[in-house]
Amino acid sequence: MKKAGIIGHPVSHSLSPLLHEYWIKKYGLKAEYLYLDTEEENLGNRIGELRTSGFVGANITVPYKEKVMKHLDEISDEAKKIGAVNTILVKEGRLFGINTDTEGFLENIRETIPGFSFERRRAVILGAGGAARAVIYSLLKEGAGEIWLVNRTKEKAEMLAQEFGNNIHVETWGRLNKTLGGADILINTTSLGMKGKGKLEIDISPLPKKSIVYDIVYNPLETELLKQAKFQGNKVVDGLGMLLYQAVPAFHLWFGIKPKVTGELRKLIASRV
Ligand code: NAP
Secondary structure (H helix, E strand, O other): OEEEEEEEOOOOOOOHHHHHHHHHHHOOOOEEEEEEEOOHHHHHHHHHHHHHOOEOEEEEOOOOOOHHHHHOOEEOHHHHHHOOOOEEEEEOOEEEEEOOHHHHHHHHHHHHOOOOOOOOOEEEEEOOOHHHHHHHHHHHHOOOOEEEEEEOOHHHHHHHHHHHOOOEEEEEHHHHHHHHOOOOEEEEOOOOOOOOOOOOOOOOOOOOOOOEEEEOOOOOOOOHHHHHHHHOOOEEEOOHHHHHHHHHHHHHHHHOOOOOOOHHHHHHHHOOO
16 A cells, blocks of 8 residues: 655645545555644654655645755755755655645646746736745746735845846835736735635736736635636636645656546535635
């Protein structure tokens, strides 16, 4: 029996077990996907167990996406640049760390808006946390023309701009509307708008009608930001697809099958968020 699982603390809220168990059943695999709730002092031991206890790999979630890196044998360039590992592959006793959020983020928009390309586009990103790093990496990889970072703590956005390069600019939260007029896409990577977190109170009326609004928050599925965007006629992309598509490369690496993201799966996961 092959094993995989999710390592974090806590992990009981995670949707990854439901998602991977769905595919395990669908493809008739002899495998199981476990909740591996791990206290910080046991992280090293837990990662060590992956080498020796029949695991093909694991997902890593909050708060260990950075902390796990020192326990691994190899880390992909992409995960190094993003500064976080969300997936481990075990191969011949060695542990490889990768980050699949880029693929999740990009596949989701490709599926929702077929033919969309970031090439030479102007993007505004709200937030400068871990998710923003994966989104910036994705946009640069896809040839975005200009990226504006707007974050409550401006210094964090400035640090990211310095780290990721020239065509990244920073604007203060209070002057967000100055960046919206020429934007092709607005992406929310803050936790605002998520159930139990604060409200994302912004006015997106300066955004051109042809612009896209992408909210990576998926709980609720239709955030206030997406409601506002739909109301004023913008195309929208929600965050659930990113969650589903980031799991595809992990499953593929572990079990050798590229699983399908279907309407049925989307419905199942949406019913649990
Ligand atoms: P993080 O590293 O903690 O960053 C949080 C970001 O939100 C920071 O930019 C922070 O600004 C901002 N923020 C938090 N509270 C705020 C407030 N009251 N006012 C203004 N800004 C505020 O978190 P993360 O890992 O980047 O995750 C962010 C969100 O993305 C979460 O909701 C997460 O669930 C979601 N996410 C979704 C997916 C998916 O698959 N769809 C994947 C990854 C993450 P400061 O810098 O000023 O603190």
